[in-house]
Amino acid sequence: MMRNRAAFLDRDGVIIRDVPDLCDARKVEIFGFSAKGIKMLNKMKMYVIIVTNQPQIAKGFCTEEVVKGINRMIVEELKSQGAVVDAVYYCPHHPEKGFPGEIPKYKIDCNCRKPKIGMLEQAKERFGIDMPASFMIGNTSRDIQTGENAAKKYPGFRSIQVGDPSTEDKRAFQAKPDFVAGNLLEAAEMIKSMKASK
Ligand SMILES: [Zn+2]
Numbered sequence: 001m002m003r004n005r006a007a008f009l010d011r012d013g014v015i016i017r018d019v020p021d022l023c024d025a026r027k028v029e030i031f032g033f034s035a036k037g038i039k040m041l042n043k044m045k046m047y048v049i050i051v052t053n054q055p056q057i058a059k060g061f062c063t064e065e066v067v068k069g070i071n072r073m074i075v076e077e078l079k080s081q082g083a084v085v086d087a088v089y090y091c092p093h094h095p096e097k098g099f100p101g102e103i104p105k106y107k108i109d110c111n112c113r114k115p116k117i118g119m120l121e122q123a124k125e126r127f128g129i130d131m132p133a134s135f136m137i138g139n140t141s142r143d144i145q146t147g148e149n150a151a152k153k154y155p156g157f158r159s160i161q162v163g164d165p166s167t168e169d170k171r172a173f174q175a176k177p178d179f180v181a182g183n184l185l186e187a188a189e190m191i192k193s194m195k196a197s198k
Pocket of ligand 1 (some may be wrong): 092110112113
């Protein structure tokens with residue numbers, strides 16, 4: 001029986017090098033292992049869904065179009081290496097008001113900004129994803145909290161911490177990952193090795 005499992009991937013720090021408030025396509029650096037890891041997930045017939053917070057849109061640092069362009073570029077580059085990303089969801093919002101240059105329409109307490117699971121829910125509806133058999137892969141405690149929040153609603157959903165949350169306060173969120181891997185490729189290998197047992 002085919003199960004509609006998904007790997008939800010954070011973008012910055014997981015697929016590309018984390019550049020704070022990235023608004024410049026020239027600063028995009030896709031990790032050498034990203035295509036390989038995503039290809040492995042493709043082979044396991046898992047949906048590969050990017051879920052990324054992009055609050056620099058709300059902060060007025062760049063437009064939604066710029067972020068969409070960067071996302072398209074990343075997806076195309078991965079595709080040219082044989083790795084398929086099924087969808088990209090981004091949150092343009094930021095809840096804290098009162099900064100110069102901010103864009104009021106994005107300054108809301110939305111349902112999509114991680115650690116909320118709105119973006120995961122959107123993908124679930126669109127692709128019919130089997131959430132209890134799916135994973136969140138991220139480098140920050142915010143991603144791991146997202147995984148824990150998904151697991152509260154969909155028991156069985158698991159998180160994998162990868163890489164280094166260096167640009168973020170490691171204790172911003174208290175959630176503990178279900179697994180820890182060195183990077184996205186190692187996380188994909190980990191999921192592959194678990195397949196038989198689940
Ligand atoms: Zn949002």
